[in-house]
Amino acid sequence: MLHIVNKSHAQTNSLASCLRLAKPGHALLLTEDAIYAATQAVAASSGIAGAVKTLKVYALQPDIDARGMAGKLVGGVTAVDYGGFVDLVAEHPNNQSWL
Numbered sequence: 001m002l003h004i005v006n007k008s009h010a011q012t013n014s015l016a017s018c019l020r021l022a023k024p025g026h027a028l029l030l031t032e033d034a035i036y037a038a039t040q041a042v043a044a045s046s047g048i049a050g051a052v053k054t055l056k057v058y059a060l061q062p063d064i065d066a067r068g069m070a071g072k073l074v075g076g077v078t079a080v081d082y083g084g085f086v087d088l089v090a091e092h093p094n095n096q097s098w099l
Helices: 014-021 032-038 061-066 082-091
Strands: 002-005 027-030 056-060 077-080 095-098
Touching (some): 032 061, 056 061, 077 082
16 A cells, blocks of 8 residues: 655654555555655654655656755655656555545
């Protein structure tokens, strides 16, 4: 399953809910303001630092670049472009967008 989160962990509890319900081996894609949760400064408090141990965690590169976060992501988070986003959706027939 692919989980897609687009809101900041500081704005909503969507990421926390997602991380609570995601199963080991699932994939998580962070887009828009959700990419802040994967930065080195807040990955521990947002839960992403722990999530990379059991989930495949991705962040959308254009959103990373737009927010000036290039080079600031915690280890274990893989940046993907729009083509990679499409590949993830195709690879995971079940996906959940967390609003």
